[in-house]
Amino acid sequence: MSTMFQRLAVLAVTALVVAGCQTAEEARMADENRCVGYGFRPRTDAFAECLQRIDLDRRYALRQASRDALYMPPPVIIVRDHRHR
Template sequence: MRPHHLVLLTALAGTLASCQTMTPEERRAANESKCVDYGFKPRTEGMARCLLDLDLDRRADLRQWQDEVNNRPRFYGPVIVQQPVVVRPR
């Protein structure tokens, strides 16, 4: 295999690997890790509140993104072309 093919294949594999979504279990583990990093102890009210806040923030970000997508101007709608009519006096 040629070196430039190997580089291309590696770049493609890296790109595809970055497109993976997190499973709910992975997301929960990441959230718990983040809350522990913030100083919350597992199985406490503070930890539950931290997990809830992270989930609410994620949902708010998703709603904002959806609103932005839905309110973007559409470029593929009807096109109206107006041609000016010049009337010159006789």
């Protein structure tokens, strides 16, 4: 199996696991509750900015996970040659 295929498989599995945890509506509700918990009032610019920052943080984390999955360092293989004299 090629290395690129393995990396893409890891990325796909990671995306499926992340996507399967919450529906979009559940994620939005959790984000709104988080912003309300921070003290922001719904339907204000500050509340919208709070939601935007949460979304940007989530996208950044996904990009990091994708980068890590695609650019994993190659495994180190140690070969010890034992010669008998």
